Amino acid sequence: MRAVIASVPAAGWVMEIVPVGEVDYDLVAWLADELQPRFGVRSTIGEPFGCRAEWFDPSRGQHCADLILDSLVDWRSARGTMEAVRFWSLGVADLNLYAADRPFVFGVATVGGCCALIGIARLRDGAGPATEHCFRERVLKEAVHELGHVAGLEHCPASTCVMYSSPGLAETDRKTTEFCAVCTLRLIECLNDGS
Ligand SMILES: [Zn+2]
Ligand SMILES: [Zn+2]
Numbered sequence: 001m002r003a004v005i006a007s008v009p010a011a012g013w014v015m016e017i018v019p020v021g022e023v024d025y026d027l028v029a030w031l032a033d034e035l036q037p038r039f040g041v042r043s044t045i046g047e048p049f050g051c052r053a054e055w056f057d058p059s060r061g062q063h064c065a066d067l068i069l070d071s072l073v074d075w076r077s078a079r080g081t082m083e084a085v086r087f088w089s090l091g092v093a094d095l096n097l098y099a100a101d102r103p104f105v106f107g108v109a110t111v112g113g114c115c116a117l118i119g120i121a122r123l124r125d126g127a128g129p130a131t132e133h134c135f136r137e138r139v140l141k142e143a144v145h146e147l148g149h150v151a152g153l154e155h156c157p158a159s160t161c162v163m164y165s166s167p168g169l170a171e172t173d174r175k176t177t178e179f180c181a182v183c184t185l186r187l188i189e190c191l192n193d194g195s
Contacts, residue, residue, distance in 0.1 A: 013041035013086040015147070020068060020093035020117070021051035027120075027139065028092055034140050038177075039147060040191070041088070049075065049091060057098070065097040065108040065117055072115045088150050090143060091117040106142045106166060109149035112190075116146035125169060140177050142166070148179065152190035156183050 017032045019025070032043040052071065055063045072091050097119030099105045106123065109116035123138040124131075144162045156163035159171070161180035166172040179187055 013039075015039060015041045015043045015088045015090065016046040017043060018046040018072065018089055018091045019048045020072075020091040021049075021095065023048075023092050023094045023120075027136070030136065031092065031139060031143055035090075035143060035147065038144060039151070041086070046089065051093075051095075060098060061096070062098045062104065063093070063095040063119070065099045065105050065119060068093065068095075068097070069108050069110065069115060069117045072117060073110065073113075076114060087114065088147065089115045090147060090150075091115070092139075092143075093117060093119050094121055095119045096121045102167075106138075106172065107146040109146040111149045111154070112152040113150055116143075116150050118142045118146055123169070123172070134173075137177065138169070138172050141172055141175060144177055144179075148183070148187065151187055152193075153179075153183055153186055156180060158182070 015035060017028055017035070019028050028045055032045055036043040049072065055067050057064060068091060072089055076089055097105050099108055104122060105119065107116060107118040118139065120139050123142065124135055141162055145166070148163050153163050155165045158164060158180045159174055160176050161183055162175055162177055163179065163183050164171060164175045166175070
């Protein structure tokens with residue numbers, strides 16, 4: 001199925017992986033390599049984006065995903081990258097995130113937009129004996145999921161599809177890193193519509 005995605009015309013498309021705060025560079029580089037063929041875009045690693053004090057809510061001990069996503073969108077606008085043919089930014093933060101209506105989230109995205117964010121700190125919880133492998137699989141699933149939203153996809157009812165909603169790690173572990181057949185077709189439609 002991945003080969004189909006890779007066949008989507010990709011000239012001039014760029015996906016920028018942006019480390020937000022302190023993040024393991026090896027993980028970011030690995031993620032950039034993994035994501036490239038899945039969306040048929042060229043991936044690059046962006047300049048690190050510094051952590052801001054206003055993102056942190058001391059009463060919750062968590063960072064606000066919505067505020068970080070807004071900051072990423074503003075940062076992109078200021079850099080003038082909106083005119084690029086297609087330019088997605090994926091923020092990767094080693095933080096525990098919440099959103100306005102949810103006690104914690106693994107990621108957020110501007111649906112059909114330009115930016116997504118994943119928070120990887122909670123993905124280490126109970127990662128099991130193959131800790132690093134399990135952790136990286138989770139990171140990849142959440143990254144593909146949020147970028148699927150950026151492409152324009154909504155949640156999928158198939159529990160093994162990467163676009164299945166993950167309110168917790170049980171759902172993340174159950175789903176795969178791949179789009180189901182329905183989402184694959186929809187993704188190709190979305191990518192072609194925007195090209
Ligand atoms: Zn989602
Ligand atoms: Zn699906």
